[in-house]
Amino acid sequence: MDRPPGWSVRLKLTLSYAGLVMLAGSLLIAVAWVFALRWLPKRNDPDAVIRAHPGAMVIMTGPTRSQLMTGFAPAAAIALAFLLLLGLIGGWLLAGRMLAPLTRITDAARGATSGSLSHRVALEGKQDEFRELADSFDAMLGRLEAHVAEQQRFAANASHELRTPLAITQTLLDAARNDEGRDTVQLIDRLRVVNTRAIDLTEALLVLSRANQGTFQRGGVDLSLVAEEAAETMLPLAEKQGIVVETAGEVATAVGSQALLQQLGTNLLHNAIVHNLPGRGRVWVRTAVSPEGVELSVENTGEVLTPESVSTLTEPFQRGTERIYGDQAGVGLGLAIVKSIAVAHGGSVALTPRTAGGLCVTVRLPAAPQAALVSVAVSH
Structure with missing residues (x-):
């Protein structure tokens, strides 16, 4: 964005500091001047009487107001000039010291705009x-x-x-x-x-x-229905692989996109069936409600996995520490899509290897408010 040139923040702070010092000095001199004028006679009268308080009289001889004006005004002007100079110099140095961290942040921001993201x-x-x-x-x-x-x-x-x-x-x-x-x-x-x-x-x-x-419409989505529909969709593949799929759980309503959450459930179940023990594998699909929100978990039997290999499963085109190639099942984006959908809905994905072999994937999403729960119940 093109902006017209203006004063720097350092100059503005300097002028503000100097103005504050000048104001304080002027007020101090004004108070001293008013206090002095109160106790001085108007003319040079050696017998001038000044009443300090009722019943007391003081006879003064000394300088008059005109004499004070002649001697005090130049000294006050010199003092104000000194305060102005001190305010400008001190304010400039103080503002520079205070804005030094901001300068470093600005330099880092300029480096980031030029593509250098490694600078801190x-x-x-x-x-x-x-x-x-x-x-x-x-x-x-x-x-x-x-x-x-x-x-x-x-x-x-x-x-x-x-x-x-x-x-x-x-x-x-x-x-x-x-x-x-x-x-x-x-x-x-x-x-x-x-x-x-x-x-x-x-x-x-x-x-x-x-x-x-994250550009999708949101509404109440029952994860138990998502699990049932995903199980029906993947049933032919499970029967072909000889995998037994079990679904259980309670009504767990989240707020999100029906299509994306259905894709999440289908991907989880597809991944559990493909990476399983052919002819003797099992898959457990469960939904639950917790104080933190709603959960959809898919657990499957399979080969023993290490925590290191599990940590890479949500990366695109990865399976453990090996890449997914064209002759293998899937396109290597199943769990990556699951993680992206969960994060887009404000949730999280936890992957835990089973001791006996296989994997347990738990998706946690924020629970739907009461209004969304009512709308889901009416639609059913």
């Missing part, structure tokens, strides 16, 4: 308003730097994942061109599989972007 203000000393501002600014820079790094890493991973089906498609088309006798039916089937995966990945990226932006 790091003010020393005890806590005060400037240091609180500097600490908050450093924390903001840290979060911004981490967010930018995450976005760059996500863009690189997404580009790689999107390039894989395109490269496979290009290879299949080149092979079909060079081999005129190739079975086109088989080629079409393989192209359809590759294209379906590319579409799934693109839709997952759109859902993730929508959740991160």
